[in-house]
Amino acid sequence: SVYTRELLSNFIKRIDEIREKYRKVDAQCEDFVDLLISNNTFRIESPIYRNKTAYFLTGFETFELWKAIIQSFMYTGKYLWIYGRKNMKLFGGNFKELFDYLEEKSLNNQMFGIDFRCLFLNPNSDEVKHAHKQQDIFLPELKATIKRAKYQIGDNQLLQKCFRMYSNRREEIIIRLDNCIIYAKPHFDENGYPQLMTDTKFEIFSASSPRGQECIRKFSNIWNEAINLF
Template identity: 65%
Template structure:
């Protein structure tokens, strides 16, 4: 009888491990599958039972997730089994290219099986010497569904935002004590309006993105010379019908509006910077009438800061001093959530309400 040891660490990995165990037992009832949570009885010595089952197993399966990839316990079990020349197979449940990146990881020599890529039916049948029957195919299809349901249950944030949040989380500036996840929203405690944030936004949009909506005031960082590639890309897209599906919207505060007098503590500097940035925008956009139409001027008080990058919203609520002037937002806290959430739908509607009332930039003398 073939013996399988399933290694896991942390709650989500544990739930995946239970599904893997159940699936293997359905594929072949003659396979003996050991998992510590289910197969250690009260009163038994846990570590002795685990060590004994690793020593007696034929295959050790590790259930890897993004949060447990550096787990000392997984590393220990993998290393111990590898030292005994057991077959060690990492099961990857998340799309994480850095899962085996730590020093002297015994997984550097093991071929992984990815839930996100590849042929799971073929992988399972090769590992356990099974036939690719319609029954086994049905079992694997149910396995995929169970894993997806489990992923959704444990998902910190809606799937539309996962890539963006992962990129933000890789920057130390945003992650000293964040993000914090609540109700499918990622709360970053610092980093708003920084160059690092804009760099990630632009990199996420270029060549693969469809939506980029910006509800700015001066947009100085955007037109400061660091993101010329963005406007070259948009210029190329503007030559295609409907911009090849690209939806780019950018709003400046109208320099002639009453609100410009309340938009910054130092009004003279703000007005000068606003006009200077708009002149830069004119130089960059030039005579491209398609991109000119993507820019508008609003005159209302901005009480919500909204950036849409594809189907994610980056959101910040301004804070005002006792005179009603907004405090500086650079390095402020911000949120990320899906456009399909209730908050996301509110932001989409709010943005479009402001956009529809805003005036065409070409009517302003700078353009």
């Protein structure tokens, strides 16, 4: 009867309201957070949840995190934006399938709904002097990774447009994976050098949250001011 249908409808609505109220992270981020928690690396110290944000205490910039990001992007992804520096893990040879996937998606001169962007630090910028304590290591590694990226992308003009170089000081690390923001803030020592980020803490929150929107705005501003890699 109409009455029963209405009762059921109200009941379902109430269940949804309760679920939303007690949800640890926004619905858009649940799948990715669950994917990380299913990996022992991230389960050892489980995330802390606050204000619909998942705070992971360790594991940033690790192979396991990048593997999860790329796995998720290749499965159902539309957006993958990377505000990187050297991007060594991405071009270290472990993620060839990502570039094969992008190559496949870029056939017929269109990306078929994929929005991939990757930012490198410009090796000719002044910021290079402040980007790492060990100058003798950092600059050659940055140049070598850019060389690898150019080799990997080759003459694919559509994919070439996905890479740019910035010259500003990087005060936060923003990775957009579809509707999730993976976020970390580097700590600077007394001389202004950022400390190593590998295996440090990071956060995951929704791209549609106020913080998420702010991250998207910041990334877009840096992207618009950056110069082409190719």
